[in-house]
Amino acid sequence: MSHRLSGNEAIAYAMKQIDPDVMGAFPITPSTEIPEYFAQYVANGEVNTEYVAVESEHSSMSVCIAAQAAGARAVCATSSCGLALMYELLYVAASCRLPISLVCVNRALSGPININHDYSDSMGGRDSGWIQIYAENNQEAYDNFIMAMPIGEHPNVRLPVMTCMDGFITSHAVENIELLETDVVRRFIGEYNPEHYLLKRENPLAVGPYDLSPYYMEHKVMQAEAMKAAKVRILEVAAKFEKISGRCYGLFEEYRMEDAELALVLMGSTAGTAKAAVDKLREDGVKAGLVKTRVFRPFPGQELARALAGTRAVAVMDKSEGFSANGGPLFAETRSALYDLKERPYLIDIVYGLGGRDVKVEDIEKVFGRLADIAVTGEIGPLYTHMGQRSKGGDR
Amino acid sequence: MIYAKDINENTPWQDLTPGGEIYEPGTARLFNTGSWRTNTPVFHEEACKHCMLCVPFCPDSAIPVKDGKRLDFDYMYCKGCGICKEVCPFPAITMVTGGVVK
Numbered sequence: 001m002s003h004r005l006s007g008n009e010a011i012a013y014a015m016k017q018i019d020p021d022v023m024g025a026f027p028i029t030p031s032t033e034i035p036e037y038f039a040q041y042v043a044n045g046e047v048n049t050e051y052v053a054v055e056s057e058h059s060s061m062s063v064c065i066a067a068q069a070a071g072a073r074a075v076c077a078t079s080s081c082g083l084a085l086m087y088e089l090l091y092v093a094a095s096c097r098l099p100i101s102l103v104c105v106n107r108a109l110s111g112p113i114n115i116n117h118d119y120s121d122s123m124g125g126r127d128s129g130w131i132q133i134y135a136e137n138n139q140e141a142y143d144n145f146i147m148a149m150p151i152g153e154h155p156n157v158r159l160p161v162m163t164c165m166d167g168f169i170t171s172h173a174v175e176n177i178e179l180l181e182t183d184v185v186r187r188f189i190g191e192y193n194p195e196h197y198l199l200k201r202e203n204p205l206a207v208g209p210y211d212l213s214p215y216y217m218e219h220k221v222m223q224a225e226a227m228k229a230a231k232v233r234i235l236e237v238a239a240k241f242e243k244i245s246g247r248c249y250g251l252f253e254e255y256r257m258e259d260a261e262l263a264l265v266l267m268g269s270t271a272g273t274a275k276a277a278v279d280k281l282r283e284d285g286v287k288a289g290l291v292k293t294r295v296f297r298p299f300p301g302q303e304l305a306r307a308l309a310g311t312r313a314v315a316v317m318d319k320s321e322g323f324s325a326n327g328g329p330l331f332a333e334t335r336s337a338l339y340d341l342k343e344r345p346y347l348i349d350i351v352y353g354l355g356g357r358d359v360k361v362e363d364i365e366k367v368f369g370r371l372a373d374i375a376v377t378g379e380i381g382p383l384y385t386h387m388g389q390r391s392k393g394g395d396r
Numbered sequence: 397m398i399y400a401k402d403i404n405e406n407t408p409w410q411d412l413t414p415g416g417e418i419y420e421p422g423t424a425r426l427f428n429t430g431s432w433r434t435n436t437p438v439f440h441e442e443a444c445k446h447c448m449l450c451v452p453f454c455p456d457s458a459i460p461v462k463d464g465k466r467l468d469f470d471y472m473y474c475k476g477c478g479i480c481k482e483v484c485p486f487p488a489i490t491m492v493t494g495g496v497v498k
Contacts, residue, residue, distance in 0.1 A: 095415055096415040096417075097414040097415040097417075098415075158414055196417060196419060203397075203419060204419070204420060204421040205417060205418065205419055206417065206418035206421075206423070207415065207417055208415065208416070209416050209417075209418055211416045214405040215405075215412065215416060217409075218407075218408070218409035218412050219409075219412065219414075219415065219416050221409045222409055222412065222414060226414075
């Protein structure tokens, strides 16, 4: 079915198709329109979901944790400082191994107060033990959410899944989108049948017990192994999803990377802009390429290293600061992944787009221009710079 | 199924439950909390009238009862709070300093 929907509408529609048991919903600012649209489906009796309106995101995630532990499928949606208020519970959900599905509409964190797009919110939760999958556009946001439950609920994984889309750029812009038929979605998702759950009478269960030093380490190793297993499961689910949708997803997308000498690594909607720049440069004979990060947790380090192995110069573009004074979070992961290559490309980090600062095709072309210089001279210049801010004497 | 009684501080991570889930009720029985004790109650059976006042006042499970009579303390759960001594109307319970009766 071909439709025109905003990213938020597409997610709410996917939730309607899935008909989850419980939604922990905090439906006002700083949340998204997703709980608002979904509330209409609930009010119209179009879903059987228990819609629990709460007083904060700390509580909406608590509702999801309790519901999922009870044996229900729980969903949630939030954004920005709403996600930040959830951080404590993100760790609880992941360590209790509860495969909750959360949609994060990526927006900047205060302060200064800002409501526009960057990844500072979900990057703050990147070490919480959640799987994180990022979307370039509305179609990917819809598709990723439909794949979330089959990934997270698998017994080898049992981890919560955060599917992310760019605030306003993706969440509010209306785009053409292909929706699956509801019965196809239902069959794809299947029934949620956890082996243990609180409402199982014949098998009483305690969830989240006190875990002192003789046991905590072992449970964290189990969690780490589950995150490794998730990489395999993500690809299995993507292969099955391709069969019902015709749309192909990997751990990341390689765009014109076959013979690329100069490449970008970035995520989200900027990929659309960067693809236009790559196409333009290719017409001029520049061997430009792009790797669009899709799965950030688990991070596909070895696969990314293989994808970048033949390049000469790479720029990682981080749309969140991180304040490590050594580059953004995507840079740290990428640089670490490349360490094991025998011949590594030159690598720089560019932090851009914070708080919704626009990035244009020309900006991306400038980055490629810098990479071309680096490839020729072997001089990378400053390792980590910002782009798009007003500066005396230009970006650097 | 993995039972709590089969899990101890030598169990490898592969044999633990995801998230530390516990698949049966009443497993607090297996947990020795008496080691926290810094004062210890002493039961004087000859002075006890088995009025049972101490039993419901014990915040843990440290006073076992059998056939209508209270037995000596179960020190595995006794944290030495002394509430039993305070509520005992008879000289049947005294407190000594330290975690063990010397």
